[in-house]
Amino acid sequence: MLDALSPGLVDDVADGAAGEVHERNVERLSTHKRLLYDIVKRHGEVSSTDSHAAYEEHISAPKSKATRRRYLGAHERYRLIEQDGATRGTRYRLVEP
Structure with missing residues (x-):
């Protein structure tokens, strides 16, 4: 039975599990957190300034910056997005599972 386990099979199972964890993490996001995630997803990569502006356009009572x-x-931390840079130069992009 162990002879049937190949590195390729293990990689396929691991990739599938990572995708499921990613999707589960996205599904559990609250409304405000989900909107921020969706903004990054929609743009592919977005600056901090643009993400805040897009968020404020969609929410009548926005959370603080x-x-x-x-x-x-x-x-x-949940590997849903990546951050590049700091302060005003910060950019966010989606992490593919």
């Missing part, structure tokens, strides 16, 4: 930065940081 500090809270949004925490949300984006959590997205990065």
Whole structure:
């Protein structure tokens, strides 16, 4: 039975599991967190300034910028997005599972 386990098979199973974890993490996002994720997904890559502007266009009572930065940081820890840069030069992009 163990003879049937190949590195390719293990890689396929691992990739599938990573995709399922990614999707589950996205499904569990609250409304505000999901909107920030969707903005990054829609743009592919977006600056911090543009992500905040897009968020504020869609939400009547937006969370503070500090809270949004925490949300984006959590997205990065869960490997949903990647952050490049700091302060005003920060850019976010989607991480593919």
